[in-house]
Amino acid sequence: MKTCPDYIVQYMNDYLDGDLEPSEERVLKENLATCQDCQQIYHELTKTIAFVRSASQIEAPKGFAEATMRKLPKQNQRSGAQRWFKQHPLLTAAAIFFVMMSAALFTDFNDDQQFSFTKQPNVIVEGNTVIVPEGEVVTGDIKVRNGDLRVDGELHGNVTVVNGQYMASSGVITGEVEEIDQVFEWLWYSIKNGFKDAASIFSNEEALVND
Amino acid sequence: MDALVNKRIAQVIKGDQNAFVEIVELYQHRLYQICYRMLGNKHEAEDIAQEAFMRAYVNLHTFDQNRKFSTWLYRIATNLCIDRIRKKKPDYHLDAEVRGAEGLNMYSSIANDDQLPEDELVKMEVQERVQYEISRLPDKYRAAIVLKYIEELPLAEISEILDLPLGTVKTRIHRGREALRKQLSNL
Numbered sequence: 146m147k148t149c150p151d152y153i154v155q156y157m158n159d160y161l162d163g164d165l166e167p168s169e170e171r172v173l174k175e176n177l178a179t180c181q182d183c184q185q186i187y188h189e190l191t192k193t194i195a196f197v198r199s200a201s202q203i204e205a206p207k208g209f210a211e212a213t214m215r216k217l218p219k220q221n222q223r224s225g226a227q228r229w230f231k232q233h234p235l236l237t238a239a240a241i242f243f244v245m246m247s248a249a250l251f252t253d254f255n256d257d258q259q260f261s262f263t264k265q266p267n268v269i270v271e272g273n274t275v276i277v278p279e280g281e282v283v284t285g286d287i288k289v290r291n292g293d294l295r296v297d298g299e300l301h302g303n304v305t306v307v308n309g310q311y312m313a314s315s316g317v318i319t320g321e322v323e324e325i326d327q328v329f330e331w332l333w334y335s336i337k338n339g340f341k342d343a344a345s346i347f348s349n350e351e352a353l354v355n356d
Numbered sequence: 357m358d359a360l361v362n363k364r365i366a367q368v369i370k371g372d373q374n375a376f377v378e379i380v381e382l383y384q385h386r387l388y389q390i391c392y393r394m395l396g397n398k399h400e401a402e403d404i405a406q407e408a409f410m411r412a413y414v415n416l417h418t419f420d421q422n423r424k425f426s427t428w429l430y431r432i433a434t435n436l437c438i439d440r441i442r443k444k445k446p447d448y449h450l451d452a453e454v455r456g457a458e459g460l461n462m463y464s465s466i467a468n469d470d471q472l473p474e475d476e477l478v479k480m481e482v483q484e485r486v487q488y489e490i491s492r493l494p495d496k497y498r499a500a501i502v503l504k505y506i507e508e509l510p511l512a513e514i515s516e517i518l519d520l521p522l523g524t525v526k527t528r529i530h531r532g533r534e535a536l537r538k539q540l541s542n543l
Binding site: 154155158161162164186189190192193194196197198199200201202203204205206209210212213214216217218 | 373376377380381384385387388389392393398402405406409410413414482483486487489490501505506511526529530533534536537540541
């Protein structure tokens with residue numbers, strides 16, 4: 146029944162893809178003008194395309210995006226924490242500082258549950274009491290931990306008593322006297338000293354520069 | 357749009373999972389539609405579209421940002437759809453053995469690879485009929501026809517999505533069109 150050459154159908158397809166050369170297009174048009182079968186095929190093809198194109202645009206069901214996000218592999222905890230650290234460098238630094246600071250302070254405090262004192266010549270010890278005897282002169286600071294201090298002689302320096310008592314007596318102290326009894330006071334004292342140390346480092350540096 | 361997408365991609369690669377939601381929202385409808393037209397089933401389409409997004413997410417670092425993201429995404433999805441269609445095929449062989457028994461139920465539940473009776477076709481609504489005819493196409497023609505006439509994508513992009521030479525894509529579209537024409541000759 147069909148007498149037209151096969152390339153006519155090929156031409157139709159190329160034409161529908163917008164790929165047909167003008168010369169070939171002329172051939173196709175002449176053919177369609179004379180051949181009813183080819184006209185029929187061409188008509189059916191365009192109808193087919195229109196038919197497929199009539200398919201309505203379909204949307205993803207509601208909640209699709211949320212459901213998809215829930216299905217994504219979870220980032221593991223570690224990388225999550227790492228990301229947080231990366232995003233908050235300042236807070237991270239501060240957190241690390243506080244953790245290490247408090248650890249250091251508490252170990253300091255706990256290590257120091259034992260009786261100890263700054264060694265100075267001329268000082269005698271009775272039990273847990275450090276005594277600067279009458280008539281003796283001690284030059285320098287004295288720090289006593291977990292014990293008491295009694296000054297009967299002369300002390301040229303500061304006194305610090307941690308978890309103990311400074312017993313007032315007839316002695317002479319030229320420096321400051323400080324008694325520390327509690328953990329928080331101890332913390333405060335350590336922090337203050339830390340800053341003092343830091344400050345003294347800076348002032349030393351300044352001094353060096355000035356020299 | 358590509359600039360925005362690439363920005364989000366960079367964020368996701370850096371580890372910001374939430375940046376991916378915008379990518380999903382941007383492409384969900386088109387991706388779902390491709391899957392639905394390929395598979396002809398809403399549940400499967402949702403399943404495969406999600407799988408495609410998941411694979412895109414996991415392999416995002418391999419995506420070349422000089423290329424078009426949608427092309428890459430559609431390629432993942434069409435490959436998954438074709439895999440799914442092919443995996444279903446053994447069912448037909450099983451089915452052939454039990455044909456005549458309760459096989460009839462099974463047959464109709466799987467897919468519409470063979471022709472429904474004329475009076476059934478007449479009762480179908482247009483939208484239903486379109487989907488039915490598309491689903492009767494062999495899967496390699498189906499992908500090309502869906503991308504060309506439902507997504508209205510240029511041939512060059514279809515060739516990239518299907519990873520086929522342009523000439524092959526044209527042939528598939530021609531054959532798909534021809535097959536559809538014959539299927540629809542009674543319309």
